[in-house]
Amino acid sequence: MNDPIEILKNEPVPLERLRQRLMSEGQAEGIVDAVYCHVDSPLGELFLAATRLGVVRLGFSHETDAPDLVARDVGPRVLEAPSRPAVHTPAPDSPLAVLGNARIELAEYFAGMRRAFDVPIDLRMTGFRAEVVTALAGIEYGQRRSYKELAAALGNPGATRAVGSACANNPIPIFLPCHRVVRSDGTWGNYRGGPDAKTYLLELEAA
């Protein structure tokens, strides 16, 4: 005879159904700080997180601490979006609805069908770094700026390194296009997603 406890522990748990209902009721009550999902892309699996105010983080596949950073920045009540789409359409200002829009726009971007993002950005930072990553949104699709030019445009021509550092720590790459910032000598410089990812994005936008 088998151990009765083993039999009990082997019964499958309907976790997906439970999670879906928790997400739905938690959002209705307004107690979900952020939701996230993983999406397939030509750059590998991307981590995408949103609050009800906007996209709050995009992480590349090696950035396994991305959920922890979201919890640190917006609060610990962070849930993973269920893999099945919700039975009911989420309320338009809910984190899940923002995440859904961000996913769609990202897929359109990679398909070459979108040149600018409409989904709002929820930027959880202040000071010069916030100025830098906000200015990124002004660099249009297919355009490039050097770190030096960006520093000058922000009225701080000596701050090239600070601009580089702000770009390196951009919480929402692609949506805030730090890949469009390159070195003055024409080489492409560093990218958190890796040099191949930066090449891919610049070539996608040049096509």
Added chain:
Amino acid sequence: MEPFENLIQIHGEAVWRVCRALVPPNDVDDAWQETFLAALRAYRTGRPVNPRAWLIGIAHNKCADIHRRRYREPIAITDPGAHLDPVPPPQEPNPVWEAVARLSQKQRQVIAYRYLADLAYRQIAGILGGTEAAARRAGADGMKNLRAMMSLEFMEVEEE
């Protein structure tokens, strides 16, 4: 504080099994839901020292609430709009869960917390009140009763 998601992934199944042991099959999803909603509401400031024990403590109270509600309301009022899945998929009848349901309440709770949620007897005593030794005794008696009921069940099968 770590994302609340981690708590669901690490402890979600154990909490469900505890609820499965403590409330009737049709109430298990509600008990799990009320437990995690209450935990989500409270998960704002300060990480619980032991998340597993914290969640099981909440589940303990929510399951007791469900028993009280059912006792007070002999006619269940069901609102079909209250759930995403108005018709929960039928649970496979499982003789071990039925045996667990026949244990005394105390033994059932201790078996669930000790063996399905892997809590220490010290933590179980903290949830139930009473001493660690009493919890340990209820656990041993519960396992003995469970095995006795199971061997009866399986003897009938073996004799065929």
